[in-house]
Amino acid sequence: DPAVLLLTRDLRVHDNPALVEAARGGRAVAPLFVVDPAITVSEPRRRFLAESLADLQTSLRRLGADLVMRVGDPVVEAVRLAGQLDARTILCAEDVSRYARNRQRRLARACERERIDLWWGPGPTVVPAGEALPAGGGDHYKIFTPYHRAWSGRRWRAVAERPEVLRLPSGLDGDDPLRFFDDPSGRPAAVAAGGESEGRRRVRRWRGHAAGYGDGHDDMAGDRTSRLSPYLHFGCVSAREVVAEFAGNEAFVRQMCWRDFYHQLLAAFPDLATRVYRATAADDWADDPQALDAWRQGRTGVPIVDAGMRQLAAEGWMHNRARLITAGFLVKKLGLDWRAGLAWFGERLLDADVANNAGNWQWVAGTGTDARPHRGFNPIRQARRYDPDGDFVRQHVPELAHIEGPAVHEPWLLPRRPSGYRISPVDGGSAVEDVFEGR
Ligand code: FAD
Incomplete structure (x- = not known):
């Protein structure tokens, strides 16, 4: 009885609890990624995504599995693939945006209808939204400092082992992910390459630099931050694993906590991207x-x-x-x-x-x-x-x-204005207090 693993923002084989669960007991797994036309993705992001999927395909093949790609509605495609393979289980990692939660609700309904078991894996954060909660009640924190305290005091889930081998459901052939994107080639040198391999390389490189983060992270020209954010976004590296790796580095881990903080805020306020909560x-x-x-x-x-x-x-x-x-x-x-x-x-x-x-x-x-x-x-x-x-x-x-x-x-x-650069009609300004320190 094979399982379908619907991948979303967890494009990796390391520390992927849903993948581990899918393959438990030697069960055959069909990892599926669905390109959802409802999500508009700009050119640089599309390339990063394409590269991430190509890298994932390589890793999955090395383990014996194969990545299946579809275009359409992820819910429809996941259920359809389960039908084709006679799979009774779909696994997927949770996420918090309004769009993702809608998709999750629809997937749950479809699985119920089709009598498919649905297994939710932990989402893109270290601590799942709704798990670090105010002692006095409520389902979220509005303010960072008390959230950080609650977050730091929690026992985080164990980092999941990468499966040693994966088994392919019979009758399944994977795809070439690059086929699903129009020409993702020609990445300018300044743009980060997508994928778990590159993300893990950057984590390794960051080991040699992370100690200077507390003092150096605001040095704009020095470029002394990890640059892991795109890899964290697409789940090429897991936030949980990154925090485990740099556990002693409080300044850095604190920034990782901001990421969780905003995810739990979005879970509580689905219209965070559009609504003004406080008129100024x-x-x-x-x-x-x-x-x-x-x-x-x-x-x-x-x-x-x-x-x-x-x-x-x-x-x-x-x-x-x-x-x-x-x-x-x-x-x-x-x-x-x-x-x-x-x-x-x-x-x-x-x-x-x-x-x-x-x-x-x-x-x-x-x-x-x-x-x-x-x-x-x-x-x-x-x-x-x-x-x-x-x-x-x-x-x-x-x-x-x-x-x-x-x-x-x-x-x-300057005594001589630089040519070719139009100087601001708005001056630098000094009327407003400068209160950005500490971030
Ligand atoms: P590092 O300094 O190495 O930090 C490590 C990780 O901690 C980051 O990769 C990121 O995941 C997390 N982190 C750090 N600072 C923040 C923060 N302020 N809020 C949330 N998480 C943080 N970050 C995004 O990941 N996506 C966004 O769309 C995004 N939009 C932003 C918009 C504005 C206006 C501002 C001020 C900040 C935004 N940030 C966003 C936060 C932050 O600027 C980036 O996460 C960071 O610059 C990424 O670089 P890094 O990986 O080198 O970070």
């Missing part, structure tokens, strides 16, 4: 498509903002400090709706997910469920602090590459 003075958004476009293109005329936005365009990834600065600039300086920024990040970031993207944008905009609505920022002061020599700007804004030292942050002060 800035809730009256400007309508300025030109300013929005300049921000998207990295042509605001404020060098540190443009550097961040161009890093996003070039790499499909942006340093966290640059995300804070560029997001703060959109909301607090340009007065534009944070949801426009959220959408652009959602399209361009390899690591974009509803929980982290919406949670962080709400945090910056001060519209979220937490208690501090009036966060402000000053991009120039941020630039001087976190890019003190101006290297980050020079790396990403070639028009300014010839300007030495921190003067690159304020080209409007």
Whole structure:
């Protein structure tokens, strides 16, 4: 009696509890990935996904299994494949977005109808949403610090062993995942390659650098963060395993906890990406498509903002400090709706997910469920602090590459204006308090 393993955001063979369960007792497994046309995926993300699936196919074949690919509705396809193979069990990892939970409900109904057993594996976080709970009652935390305390105090599930061998259901042939995506080749060198193998390589490399994380993570030019976020998003590496690996590194593990925090917040607030929970003075958004476009293109005329936005365009990834600065600039300086920024990040970031993207944008905009609505920022002061020599700007804004030292942050002060770079009509600004430290 074979089992169908419906893969979603767990594109890996290591620490994959649903895979282990599927193969328990030598049961034959059909790992299935369904390309769901209802989920729009931008070009860089599609390539990352395609590479991740190709890598997964290689790993599965090495273990004796084969990845089955379909296009359509994952619920329909999983049940259909179970029917074809005469499988009485479907396994799938849980997730928290509204779309994922809808899919889960539909899958549960379909399995009931077809008398198929359904087994839910743990989702993309270290601690499943709804498991670290306030002592006083309630199904979630709104504030990070008490969540972090509860989260740290929990016993986390054991890291699952990778199966030694897998057995293929008879009559099943796998697919070439790359066939399902239009030309995913030609990845620019600056863009991370998708897949579990590459993700695990990065985890290994990070072992040699993680000790400097506490002091170095805000050094924008130094690039001293793990860059694991896209791998965590697609589940090429497991958050649980990463936290086990770097257990003694409190500063780093704390950031991993932010990820869980936003996932449990999204579980409690399914409309986290759209709703304003706390109206602020800035809730009256400007309508300025030109300013929005300049921000998207990295042509605001404020060098540190443009550097961040161009890093996003070039790499499909942006340093966290640059995300804070560029997001703060959109909301607090340009007065534009944070949801426009959220959408652009959602399209361009390899690591974009509803929980982290919406949670962080709400945090910056001060519209979220937490208690501090009036966060402000000053991009120039941020630039001087976190890019003190101006290297980050020079790396990403070639028009300014010839300007030495921190003067690159304020080209409007130079005796000769740099040619080819339009200086901001909005100055650096200093009216708003700078309260971004500690993140
Ligand atoms: P590291 O510093 O090495 O941290 C390790 C891991 O911890 C990250 O990979 C990530 O999974 C988690 N983490 C770190 N910081 C945060 C945080 N503030 N919130 C949640 N998780 C965190 N992160 C995403 O994964 N997806 C997003 O769509 C996303 N959108 C963001 C939007 C804005 C406006 C801001 C300010 C931040 C956003 N972040 C998002 C959080 C953070 O910027 C990235 O997780 C981080 O920069 C990824 O780089 P890294 O893997 O090198 O992180």
